[in-house]
Amino acid sequence: MSKRKQGELEAEVLGCLWDRPDGLSSQQILALLGDDSLAITTVLTVLSRLTDKGLVTRFPGNGRTLIFKAVLSREEHTAKLLLDAMGQSNPALVFSHFAGGLSAKQLEQLRKALDQ
Missing domain, CATH: 1.10.10.10 (Winged helix-like DNA-binding domain superfamily/Winged helix DNA-binding domain)
Known part of the structure; x- marks a missing residue:
C-alpha cells in the first residue's frame, strides 16, 4: 500500500x-x-x-x-469539526459555500433537518 x-x-x-x-x-x-x-x-x-x-x-x-x-458518532464528529471551523469564520459565508456544494437532494434533507 x-x-x-x-x-x-x-x-x-x-x-x-x-x-x-x-x-x-x-x-x-x-x-x-x-x-x-x-x-x-x-x-x-x-x-x-x-x-x-x-x-x-x-x-x-x-x-x-x-x-x-x-466517543462521538460520525455525524456528531463531523458537526463538531464544522462548528470548530465556523468559530474562526463568518458562519453565513461558510454555510453559503457549503450549501453551494450540495446536491438538490442533500439540500432538501438539510431543509428538513433544520425545520425539526
Whole structure:
C-alpha cells in the first residue's frame, strides 16, 4: 500500500469504529483495515493517540483484551469539526459555500433537518 497522508490512518481507524459502534479490539481493527504492512503496535499507537485526543474510549473486554469505541458518532464528529471551523469564520459565508456544494437532494434533507 502507498504511504498514507498525515491523519489518514487515524481517520481509517475511526471509520472502523463508527461502522461498529459496539466497539472493536485492536486485532479486529487491524483485520478490518486489511493492510498486511500494518503492525498491531501501529494500530495500538493510533488508538492511544485517538484516546488522548478524546475521540476514542477504551474498556476491558475478555481476558486482557481492550475494546475501543468512538466517543462521538460520525455525524456528531463531523458537526463538531464544522462548528470548530465556523468559530474562526463568518458562519453565513461558510454555510453559503457549503450549501453551494450540495446536491438538490442533500439540500432538501438539510431543509428538513433544520425545520425539526
